[in-house]
Amino acid sequence: MANMSLKKNEMPSQAPDIRNKNFSEVALGYTEEQAIDEAKRCLNCKNKPCVGGCPVNIYIPDFIARVAQGDFEGAYEIISKSSSLPAVCGRVCPQETQCESKCVRGIKGEPVAIGRLERFVAD
Numbered sequence: 706m707a708n709m710s711l712k713k714n715e716m717p718s719q720a721p722d723i724r725n726k727n728f729s730e731v732a733l734g735y736t737e738e739q740a741i742d743e744a745k746r747c748l749n750c751k752n753k754p755c756v757g758g759c760p761v762n763i764y765i766p767d768f769i770a771r772v773a774q775g776d777f778e779g780a781y782e783i784i785s786k787s788s789s790l791p792a793v794c795g796r797v798c799p800q801e802t803q804c805e806s807k808c809v810r811g812i813k814g815e816p817v818a819i820g821r822l823e824r825f826v827a828d
């Protein structure tokens with residue numbers, strides 16, 4: 706069943722009083738449970754506008770569907786067909802102006818956190 710929450714799952718991050726004492730990444734990445742919950746927000750739209758927003762046309766709904774099933778290896782295989790740098794792209798791509806800007810869920814609420822899911826799968 707689809708997760709109809711209007712908001713993305715929050716990205717866990719280091720607390721300010723901890724991150725000001727180290728040089729580690731501030732964002733910690735989704736847990737498996739968060740990734741699956743976020744993936745369930747995807748509606749697997751017929752026209753898949755998110756794919757057209759991706760410069761390398763990653764087959765986004767297909768990899769997200771695998772995440773929703775807990776098949777993270779399968780999700781990675783799908784992303785790997787189009788991109789060899791998902792851990793980088795999941796962190797630094799401007800998803801808000803690319804894939805996520807086209808996401809249907811963004812019309813009424815926040816788009817699916819495609820970038821966070823890409824990062825999760827790569828990690």
Ligand code: SF4
Nearest residue numbers: 747748750755808809
């Ligand atoms: S536009 Fe958004 S909801 Fe639709 S298939 Fe793409 S990621 Fe899923």
